[in-house]
Amino acid sequence: MVARFRPVKQLIKRCLQYLAAYAGVRMHFMYKPKILILMYHRILPANDRRAQLEEPGMIVTPETFRSHVSMLKQHFNIIHLSKWLELKNSGAELPERACAITFDDGWADNFEFAFPILKELDAPATVFVVSDMIGTSRQFWPERLAQIVTCIAKDHPDQWSHTALDWLKNPATRYQFTTVAPTQEELGELISNAKALSDDEIHDRLNIIEHVLNLQGQINKPDLLNWEQLSEMNTSGLIEIGSHTCNHIRLSNEVDNVVLEYEIIASKKLIEKRTGQAVKTFCFPNGNYSAGALELVRKNYVGAVSTKKGWNTAASDSCLLHRIGVHEDIARDKTAFFARLSGWM
Ligand SMILES: [Zn+2]
Incomplete structure (x- = not known):
């Protein structure tokens, strides 16, 4: 019975998307100058190994990204975020239909797949990097968690009963901890449940799992930008670099002032020293x-x-x-993309 209603539901969803896409964005254009700031993370082809170990909310394919930038160029004035901020803070007139493209975390795929498209279409963007992780093999915990869980499912499923893994088994998660690797949606759930713990605690617990299950060497190293790639993007004039802290820790109430100062100020100083350019913008990890x-x-x-x-x-x-925030699943075609841009969906 439920399946019979699915086409109707899809039709209703599509109608709402059309409404949001064509009325929602126009309404924003009608009022005083606004800026739309887009948040991207990774640009990866669907068949790339790295895409399969990532949350769906993190990825846009190069083809979709090219079509996004082309559409943005037709309907918006794409501007560097810092430029818009400087105009705003000085009380100057703001451009109509402004839009800024941003990338979080500093993934190497931004250089590999996004930068050539931005150059080809002459579109500026800001990349928020984690200063102490640039060019290192350190990992963000969500990707570490995804790789560890996938590795256990594929190669060590007999270890699922180990007590070191108990904390992952939140009753709300749909993943069954079997020989089948989690889907991207199930990975998203595991990651979102882990956020109840602090970043340090999660890293500590993942260290324990790697150690007791002897997984060292079986986990792939991350794929972050290095200083040469950053410098090439920065000197092109198209890409400005912003700070996303030194270590990508969540700057919540438990973080003391010494750590806050380090994460917020030292990251800016290091990037400025290495690139020779002023770092004007900041991005709060996880918001x-x-x-x-x-x-x-x-x-x-x-x-x-x-x-x-x-x-x-x-x-x-x-x-x-x-x-x-934009990702492949919700912004694959023009209507879905503009519906997302409206902020209504
Ligand atoms: Zn981040």
């Missing part, structure tokens, strides 16, 4: 910030972005700008 973190960001940057969904006006807080 978390304490009052102390926000105050330090205000003192040291022209502006900052959060993960809150929406558009921004001259009246928006320069250090808590909203963005629209």
Whole structure:
């Protein structure tokens, strides 16, 4: 019975998408100058090995990204985020239909797949990098967790009963911990459940799993930008570099002031020293910030972005700008992309 209604549901969803795509974006254009800030993470072909070990919400394929940038060029004025912020903070007139493209985390695939497209279409963008991880083999914990779980399912399923893995078995997760590797959606659930713990705690627990299950050497190293790639992108004039802290820790209330100062100020200084360019913008990892973190960001940057969904006006807080996150599953065609841009869906 339920299956009979699926086409109707899909039709309703598509109608709502059309409405959001064509009315939603137009409504934003009707009011005072706004800026739409897009949040991307990784640009990877669907058949790339790296894409299969990643949460779906992190990826856009190169083909889809090219079509996004082409459409943005037709309908918006693509501008560097820092340029828009400088105009806003000085009280100058803001451009109509402004749009800024941003990438979080500093993945090597930004250089490999996004940069050539941005050059070809002459579109500026900002890449928020994690300064102490640039050019290293350190990993973000979500990718570590994904690789470890996939590796256990494929090569060590008899170890699922080990007590070191108990913390992953949240009753809410749909993954069954069998010989079948988790789907991207199930990985997304495991990662979201782990966020109840601090970043250090998660890394510690993953270290224990790697150690007791002897997984060292079986986990692939990450794929982050190095300083040469960053410098090439930066000197092109198209890509500006922003800070995404030193170690990608969530800047919540538990983080003390010494750590906050290091993560927020030392990251800026290191990137400036290595690139020779001023770092004007900041991005809060996972969108978390304490009052102390926000105050330090205000003192040291022209502006900052959060993960809150929406558009921004001259009246928006320069250090808590909203963005629209884009990934393949929700922005594959023009209608879906513009519906997403409206902020309604
Ligand atoms: Zn991040």
